[in-house]
C-alpha cells in the first residue's frame with residue numbers, strides 16, 4: 001500500500017527521469033536562446049518603435065509555456081515511449097519556439113511605424129557577426145565604403161600600413177556620419193584664424209555643427225575627396241565639381257562633390273543624393289487640398305507667366321520640377337533653362353547655361369528657347385533685367401513660362417519681379433499666378449511628444465481655443481525599460497524629413513490690376529477675400545495636424561510681419577537649392 005507521500009515520490013522520480021542530464025542538455029539551451037532573443041532583441045525593438053510590448057511579451061510567454069508542455073507531455077499523449085518519444089516531443093517543442101521567433105518579425109516588419117532600415121532581420125547570426133565586424137572595424141579604423149569616381153572607376157583602398165590609409169578612414173567617417181544622420185549636405189570649411197576646419201552637416205535644411213579638424217587633418221581629407229571626384233588637384237582656386245558614387249552595405253548613393261578655393265583655404269562641399277532631393281510628385285510637396293486644386297487650375301491654364309518663389313534652400317527647384325512634370329512632355333514642347341540639371345525631367349529638353357563659359361548670355365539663351373515655339377518653359381533663375389524683358393516679349397498667350405525667383409513669399413516675389421522688369425504695367429501683363437514656399441521640418445513620428453496648449457498660447461497664435469486640444473513638440477528620446485535612449489529614427493534631433501508650406505495664388509484680371517497699380521495691400525486683401533492662405537497659416541495648419549511643432553513654425557516664419565513693411569532681403573546663395 002502506497003502512502004500519498006510515496007506516490008508523490010514516484011511522480012517526482014518520473015520527473016527525475018525526464019531531467020536526466022542529457023535530456024536537460026537538449027531541453028535547456030534552446031529555451032535560453034529563445035528567451036535571450038525575446039528579451040534582448042524583440043522586446044527592445046518593440047519598445048523603440050512603440051509597438052504593443054506587453055501584448056507581445058504575453059504572447060511569447062504563452063508560446064514558451066505551450067512549447068515546454070508539448071515537449072514534456074506530447075510523447076505520453078500519443079503513446080510513444082523511450083528515446084523516440086522524447087525526441088518527438090523535443091522536435092515539437094523546437095518547432096513551436098521557432099514559430100514564435102518567426103512570428104514577431106513577420107508582424108512587426110509590416111508595421112508602418114518601423115522604418116525600413118530598422119526592420120528585424122531573422123538571420124541573427126550574420127546580423128550579429130556583421131555588427132561585431134563593424135564595431136571592430138571602427139575601433140581599428142577600417143575602410144568601409146566603396147567609392148567610385150565620376151568615370152565609375154573604383155578608388156583603391158590603400159594598404160592598411162600605408163600613410164594614406166588613416167586619411168582614407170577619416171574621409172570615410174565624415175560621410176558615414178552624414179549618412180547616419182540623414183544629412184543632405186556635408187561641408188568642410190575653414191573655421192577660424194588658427195587654421196582649424198569645421199565640419200557642418202545639413203539635416204532637413206538645418207545646419208548641425210560637427211567636428212573640428214586640425215589643418216593637417218582637414219587638408220588631406222579635402223584632397224582625398226577632390227581626387228575621388230576626379231578634380232584637377234593643381235587648381236586650388238576655381239570651383240570644381242564631380243559626381244561620385246558611394247556604396248555601403250546595400251546602400252548605393254550618389255554624391256556631388258564641390259571644391260572651391262578662398263583666401264582662408266579650400267572649402268569642400270558634398271551634396272548627398274542630389275537627384276533624390278528634388279524628386280517629389282506634386283502630391284507630396286505638402287500642399288493643402290485647396291492649394292492642390294489651385295495648382296491644378298494654374299497648370300491647366302494656357303500661357304502666361306507664373307512666378308515660383310522661395311529663399312535659397314527652401315525647395316524651389318523641387319517645386320519647379322514637379323510643376324513642370326504636371327505638363328505632358330510627350331505631347332507638349334517642354335523646355336528648361338537651368339544652371340545645372342538637378343534631375344532629369346522625362347521628355348523635356350533641359351538646356352544648361354554654363355555660367356563659367358565666356359561670351360555666354362542668359363537672356364540670349366532664353367530668347368532662342370522662346371523662339372522654338374515652346375508650350376512650357378521652366379526658367380531656374382532671373383538674373384537680370386534683360387532676361388526679365390525677354391520673358392515679357394515671349395509669345396505669352398501660347399507659351400507658359402515658370403520663373404523661379406528668390407523671394408521669401410508671394411508678395412516678395414511680385415516685388416522682385418516688378419523691380420527686375422522695371423515697370424509695373426509690363427510686369428503685371430500676363431501674370432497668371434504666384435507660388436511661394438518654405439520648408440518646415442516634420443516631427444519624428446517615433447518620439448514626438450503631445451501636450452495641451454494653454455488658451456493664452458492659442459490666442460497668440462490666432463488659433464481657435466475650442467478646436468485645438470493638443471499639439472506636439474519634438475522629443476528626441478524614447479524610453480526603453482524606463483531608461484531614456486536616443487531615438488533611433490531621428491538620431492535624437494526630434495525631426496525627420498521636411499514638408500513644404502505654400503502660398504498658391506492664381507492671378508486673374510483683378511489681381512493683375514492691383515499689381516499694375518502697385519497696390520500690394522489691395523492684392524493681399526483680394527487674396528484673403530478668396531480664402532487663399534498665407535505661408536504662416538499653412539504652417540500653423542501643419543502644426544495643428546501634428547506634422548510639425550509650433551517652435552518650428554515660429555523658426556520658419558520669424559520676422560514675417562516685419563518683412564511686410566520692408567522690401568525682401570536677398571540672402572547669400574548656399575550650396576543647395
Ligand SMILES: [Zn+2]
Pocket residue numbers: 444445446447448476477487488489490491492493494495
Ligand atoms: Zn525620433
